Amino acid sequence: MAKQTFAIVDCNSFYSSCERLFRPELREKPVIVLSNNDGCAISVSPEAKALGIKMGGPFFEMKDLIQKHKISVFSSNYTLYGDISSRVMSLLSNFTPELTIYSIDEAFLDFTSLTHFDLNHYAHHIKNYIETYTGIPISIGLGPTKVLSKMANHIVKKNRQIGVFSLIDENIREEILKDFPIEDVWGIGRKSALKLKAHGIRTARDFRDYKNDKIIQAILTKTGRKIQDEIRGISCIELTDMESKKVIASTRSFGTSIYSKSELKEAVASYITQAAEKMRKQNNLCLVLSAYIRTSHFNESFYCGQSSYTFTEATSNTLEMIKAGNEIVEKVFKAGVPYKKAGIFLFDMVPTNQKQLDLLSEKPDTTSNDNLMKLMDKINSRYGKQTIKSGACGTKSYWAMLSDYKSPNYTTSWNELPKVS
């Protein structure tokens, strides 16, 4: 096979950068974005990091620091981030025959057919272009495999001003790999790093040169072996098509503990509504719905009630799915328990056009229900999320999550457009 070349493009502190886009006075100022429910920091600008804010740290522990240094705080606004992300991705797609979107703020660009270009120069051009037309700063790593390009990107993150780094050149690669900590390799987490260190492997170079493949297979499974080959320059990690999910989840922590069965049913119904809509968008039906309700992990008497429901026929009908959700809550609910979180999962997805009819059931024709779903999706996409929904979702949402610092939907709602004066 021809030698391959990849670039990974990664948006710098993506959520914070999105928030700053419409608040130019916050440029070069410390900014953080909180997780759902304002629980912890999930995006930290370099300025905030320098002040001691830790990625993933709980919000309530950093309140003093935030006040002291006047750090700007935002609740997460996924509508905004999703919209900015699609702008960045669509521009990036102009620079490569093959773009693989890896996450909301990262994409791999296949440069295999472009190796006659000066790729370093090309990557700098892309960086300037994206920054000019979207206002989002990015970093780019280049390498002959995805893992090596991620490692190159890691080098950029340590020295932001360089913007682009390449591990295509073998001499440079040798130089970088010998000091590259094994735990910083993409795909090697804390547990795997400990296991490797027990075998004397401390750097990416140690890992690459470790001769006994069987031991690696035994301690890190097939996944670890692939990472090792990628460091050796053999491209073998294929990213699955992210367009269509195999599992769809919708889970949330509550703003406050809830005790009542009916409120839990409302929460579960809402999560099902959201997941079912996502599933219909990717033209799938599911055969299994599972749901859980649980206390906080920090509660000394942890309880988690979980169960699943198998439909006789694969479905994407929100109303039918809500019934199943109600049954599960009915089954696993215990009185007097302070519930803090609930969630649902949709499994065993099949494409809508491959629906297997259940020969045993003599169900009435479901066409009218399918049409109802189509109509609901249409209305909600035109007039905004949850314009219409099942009454089972409730109207008061006592359990709704906290979101005290949310910015407007600048780019997706006419009522919230930024004002220029």
Place this chain on the structure above:
DNA sequence: TCTGGGGTCCTAGGACCC
């Protein structure tokens, strides 16, 4: 008082069959 959410891949081990 207050600690996120949504994914993927892989394997060991149980259940079941012949």
Place this chain on the structure above:
DNA sequence: TCTGGGGTCCTAGGACCC
């Protein structure tokens, strides 16, 4: 009453990522 081995399929749980 005791005693097998091989194969498949499924599931729970671990590990990792952003």
